Amino acid sequence: xxxxxxxxxxxxxxxxxxxxxxxxxxxxxxxxxxxxxxxxxxxxxxxxxxxxxxxxxxxxxxxxxxxxxxxxxxxxxxxxxxxxxxxxxxxxxxxxxxxxxxxxxxxxxxxxxxxxxxxxxxxxxxxxxxxxxxxxxxxxxxxxxxxxxxxxxxxxxxxxxxxxxxxxxxxxxxxxxxxxxxxxxxxxxxxxxxxxxxxxxxxxxxxxxxxxxxxxxxxxxxxxxxxxxxxxxxxxxxxxxxxxxxxxxxxxx
Numbered sequence: 001x002x003x004x005x006x007x008x009x010x011x012x013x014x015x016x017x018x019x020x021x022x023x024x025x026x027x028x029x030x031x032x033x034x035x036x037x038x039x040x041x042x043x044x045x046x047x048x049x050x051x052x053x054x055x056x057x058x059x060x061x062x063x064x065x066x067x068x069x070x071x072x073x074x075x076x077x078x079x080x081x082x083x084x085x086x087x088x089x090x091x092x093x094x095x096x097x098x099x100x101x102x103x104x105x106x107x108x109x110x111x112x113x114x115x116x117x118x119x120x121x122x123x124x125x126x127x128x129x130x131x132x133x134x135x136x137x138x139x140x141x142x143x144x145x146x147x148x149x150x151x152x153x154x155x156x157x158x159x160x161x162x163x164x165x166x167x168x169x170x171x172x173x174x175x176x177x178x179x180x181x182x183x184x185x186x187x188x189x190x191x192x193x194x195x196x197x198x199x200x201x202x203x204x205x206x207x208x209x210x211x212x213x214x215x216x217x218x219x220x221x222x223x224x225x226x227x228x229x230x231x232x233x234x235x236x237x238x239x240x241x242x243x244x245x246x247x248x249x250x251x252x253x
């Protein structure tokens with residue numbers, strides 16, 4: 001099977017920055033998705049807390065609460081990084097669209113890139129808000145820890161203390177989960193905008209490569225094979241970028 005000839009360097013240089021930004025963005029997005037999955041698992045554990053007056057139930061509530069606090073810290077700290085990666089995708093896309101303003105689909109690329117800057121700002125704000133909520137609810141879980149310690153000493157827990165403790169953890173985690181879901185909405189929207197940026201950037205480069213043939217380049221390499229732009233097209237481009245992105249590190253237990 002004959003080797004595929006390298007693409008025209010005019011188009012590879014045009015698309016390299018967008019491709020690199022997309023890969024970096026997807027890597028951070030996958031890290032965020034892994035943390036959000038763990039948060040959903042902790043939420044389910046809290047929902048399944050039953051009414052048995054047992055020290056073990058309080059221990060489970062404490063464990064789930066601490067896990068959610070840990071995850072909220074990581075999600076809140078990752079949000080600005082994902083926001084920055086989103087801005088890099090948007091800026092590289094805007095630059096590409098500006099260089100090929102005469103290409104019809106460049107306007108679509110500009111529009112979706114501007115939308116991505118808004119999602120990047122939303123990631124910053126929701127991440128900051130999550131960290132603030134986490135700090136506000138820290139005292140609630142400390143109260144639960146004290147109740148759990150006392151219950152372990154006594155070997156049992158009375159109904160009033162149990163009801164108060166479980167109510168506290170549910171109220172605290174409810175606030176945290178609400179903030180986490182706001183980050184998730186912004187992250188999902190940024191992912192969608194990133195996908196659209198790549199699709200439209202691919203279209204711009206394809207069209208520009210075709211127009212470049214009118215400037216004296218016949219669009220074929222020395223072996224008579226048709227050259228292709230460096231950036232893959234449409235959904236294939238997104239899949240290719242995902243394949244080049246390393247898997248997220250396992251969440252700390």
